[in-house]
Amino acid sequence: xxxxxxxxVSRRGVLAGTAGLGAAAALAGCSGGGTTSGSTAGSAASGxxxxxxxxxxxxxxxxxxxxxxxxxxxxxYFEEVGITVxxxxxxxxxxxxxxxxxxxxxxxxxxxxxHSLCINGDAVVFQFDQLSQADxxxxxxxxxxxxxxxxxxxxxxxxxxSSEIILQFVLExxxxxxxxxxxxxxxxSGMTTALIQGQIDAAATWxxxxxxxxxxxxxxxxxxxxxxxxxxxxxxxxxxxxxPDYAEENAEILARFGAAxxxxxxxxxxxxxxxxxxxxxxxxxxxxxxxxxTGEGDWQGAADAxxxxxxxxxxxxxxxxxxxxxxxxxAEVPVEDYVKTDIMDQxxxxxxxx
Numbered sequence: 001x002x003x004x005x006x007x008x009v010s011r012r013g014v015l016a017g018t019a020g021l022g023a024a025a026a027l028a029g030c031s032g033g034g035t036t037s038g039s040t041a042g043s044a045a046s047g048x049x050x051x052x053x054x055x056x057x058x059x060x061x062x063x064x065x066x067x068x069x070x071x072x073x074x075x076x077y078f079e080e081v082g083i084t085v086x087x088x089x090x091x092x093x094x095x096x097x098x099x100x101x102x103x104x105x106x107x108x109x110x111x112x113x114x115h116s117l118c119i120n121g122d123a124v125v126f127q128f129d130q131l132s133q134a135d136x137x138x139x140x141x142x143x144x145x146x147x148x149x150x151x152x153x154x155x156x157x158x159x160x161x162s163s164e165i166i167l168q169f170v171l172e173x174x175x176x177x178x179x180x181x182x183x184x185x186x187x188x189s190g191m192t193t194a195l196i197q198g199q200i201d202a203a204a205t206w207x208x209x210x211x212x213x214x215x216x217x218x219x220x221x222x223x224x225x226x227x228x229x230x231x232x233x234x235x236x237x238x239x240x241x242x243x244p245d246y247a248e249e250n251a252e253i254l255a256r257f258g259a260a261x262x263x264x265x266x267x268x269x270x271x272x273x274x275x276x277x278x279x280x281x282x283x284x285x286x287x288x289x290x291x292x293x294t295g296e297g298d299w300q301g302a303a304d305a306x307x308x309x310x311x312x313x314x315x316x317x318x319x320x321x322x323x324x325x326x327x328x329x330x331a332e333v334p335v336e337d338y339v340k341t342d343i344m345d346q347x348x349x350x351x352x353x354x
């Protein structure tokens with residue numbers, strides 16, 4: 001297995017020497033237009049305004065998924081690059097990709113688990129967002145006192161998500177497999193209520209649902225495993241993705257979007273409590289709950305990785321290895337096939353001018 005530390009070998013790579021070329025050079029020859037965007041004109045580097053475009057963007061109601069998107073909206077970063085965002089809420093990444101395929105949305109922010117669909121060719125990554133620390137397998141310890149006691153127990157799972165991967169790791173370390181538990185397919189919001197009410201014994205879920213469960217279970221709340229416990233085995237990146245054809249037709253628009261997200265990532269790292277408070281209002285979640293969830297992502301790491309494609313590709317290589325090891329993906333695929341570093345280069349060029 002490739003380990004994460006073996007894959008992250010530098011910080012900035014070749015972009016450090018090319019960023020000074022400016023956004024105009026980075027954008028030269030890029031295509032524009034598409035069913036929702038139309039054509040584009042001008043660039044930040046040349047001083048001319050961008051042609052306005054509206055994008056329908058999917059997110060999930062948690063800090064890791066929604067923070068950079070809503071920060072860019074609230075701080076006006078999308079306005080700087082001529083983009084209006086229409087955010088649409090979903091429960092999980094696979095459903096977002098299905099919505100893109102049906103034409104209901106243009107762009108999606110997905111967590112770790114849904115990246116297997118990118119590897120299989122259903123979508124492409126055009127912007128790295130952050131490394132997740134939000135997923136956990138949790139239980140009521142009055143019913144399950146250890147990972148080994150999951151055998152024969154009912155566990156809420158949302159298939160294809162990063163929390164399912166954590167559950168597989170927890171079971172593996174306990175000498176168990178998914179066949180040893182009664183895995184029940186559930187939406188993550190339903191898991192929260194079901195675990196609190198005793199309808200299931202454990203849940204593979206993520207923040208802020210874990211915060212709510214802890215508040216309700218009190219001293220009976222038990223964490224059996226999180227992303228942080230498995231950083232020696234895997235990386236858990238979240239990303240902004242779109243359909244492959246959309247990326248080909250709208251590269252310049254995606255680059256603008258990515259530049260606004262990168263600016264938001266810097267703001268997020270420096271002001272995570274303020275972002276959490278803002279997002280509580282947007283998502284209809286208590287401010288206290290959101291503030292307790294501020295540790296669910298490596299915010300500074302995301303800001304540090306801006307413009308460093310070598311490190312970013314290392315994250316996706318480590319991520320793919322997880323899918324290969326657990327059989328979700330059958331054959332290795334070059335990460336460059338589904339991670340659009342050309343668009344990331346263009347985003348970084350625009351970001352440097354904002």
